[in-house]
Amino acid sequence: MGSPTDGHPPGDAGEGGIPPLLSLRHVTKVYGSGGAAVRALDGIDLDVQPGEFVAITGASGSGKSTAMSILGCLEVPSAGEYFIEGYPVQxxxxxxxxxxxxxxxGFVFQQFNLLTRTSALENVGMPLVYGGVGARERARRAAGALAVVGLAGREAARTNELSGGEQQRVAIARAIVNGPEIVLADEPTGNLDSKRGAEIMRLLASLNRDDRITVIMVTHDAGCAAYASRQVVFSDGKVVTDGRA
Ligand SMILES: Nc1ncnc2c1ncn2[C@@H]1O[C@H](COP(=O)(O)OP(=O)(O)OP(=O)(O)O)[C@@H](O)[C@H]1O
Ligand SMILES: [Mg+2]
Known part of the structure; x- marks a missing residue:
């Protein structure tokens, strides 16, 4: 993103004064207004360093998905600041x-959000269509991403011909086809049985370990959270625990 900014040092700069990859500073998110206002996030601070694998847990409604939306630049805070490598996103x-x-x-959701009667290859290549990548290159990169998630040979399979676990693999391939530095996964195993869930966890762990992708994952499952190297717990829009294994 260019050179470091002047002013605005977010949070604790690491060694050598390098700012965190992602940094939420006193971020509040309020939905609605007046008596109907919901304070989804209530002044949270969260720094994520490059290469981390962070699990976010917490009760339903505690603000986990809201935090993910802000981290992924899908929504903006109502108050507070969000920095990416020290740059104020706002x-x-x-x-x-x-x-x-x-x-x-790259984004991975509980609902796989794949086009139904479309091949795995086309689903995975979809983000590249928006990036203006030509058909041949799209197919080449999509096939590469499918190989990474263990689906080489299934390029032509349509979504309705794939199991839930396979569909989530396709969704993960789609999330990484652009070569992202950060994968945000919100309940990626929520619709899978424990065996398929464990496969998805191993896949996310290998993307983190082998491909140096920073992974931030929301989960309700303590077993899934254990794959991460850092556990963050939300309660009522606040971070109440933040610990590294
Ligand atoms: N677009 C929205 N409009 C209004 N309220 C919202 C919106 N999105 C979230 N909320 C509210 O904000 C609070 C936090 O929601 P959020 O989806 O972040 O929780 P969560 O921790 O992800 O919960 P879950 O585990 O059930 O997915 C909830 O009270 C929710 O109803
Ligand atoms: Mg949620």
Whole structure:
């Protein structure tokens, strides 16, 4: 993203004064207004360093998905600041923000959000269509991403011909096809049985370990959270625990 900013040092700069990869500073998010206002996030601070694998847990409604939306530049805070490598995200235009989101983040959700009667190869290549990548290159990169998630040979399979675990693998391939530095996964195993869930966890762990992708994952499952090297617990829009294994 260029050179470090003047002013605005977010949080604790690491060794050599390098700012965190991602930094939420006193971030509050309020939905609605007046008596109907919901304070989804209530002044949270969260720094994520490059290469971390962070698990976020906490009760339903504690603000986990809201935090993920802000981290992924899908939503903006109501108050507080969000820095990416020290840059204040709130100062960026909508266009720059969208470009940043597409270039640096991959998203994985509980619902796999795949097009149903479309092949795995086409689903995975979809983000590249928006990036203006030609058909041949799209197919080449999508096949590469499918190989990474263990689905080489299934390029032509349509979504309705794949199991839940396979569909989530396709969704993960789609998330990494752009070569993102950060993968944000919100309940990636929520619709899977424990065996398929464990496979997805091993896949995310290998993306983190072998491909140096920073992974931030929301989960309700303590077993899934244990794959991460850092456990963050939310309660009522606040971070109540933040610990490294
Ligand atoms: N778009 C929205 N409009 C209004 N309220 C919202 C919106 N999104 C979230 N909320 C509210 O904000 C609070 C936090 O929601 P959020 O989705 O972040 O929780 P969560 O921790 O992800 O919960 P879950 O584990 O059930 O997914 C909840 O009270 C929710 O109802
Ligand atoms: Mg949620």
């Amino acid at each position: 100062d960026l235009s909508a266009d720059v923000l969208a470009a940043l989101r597409n270039a640096r983040f």
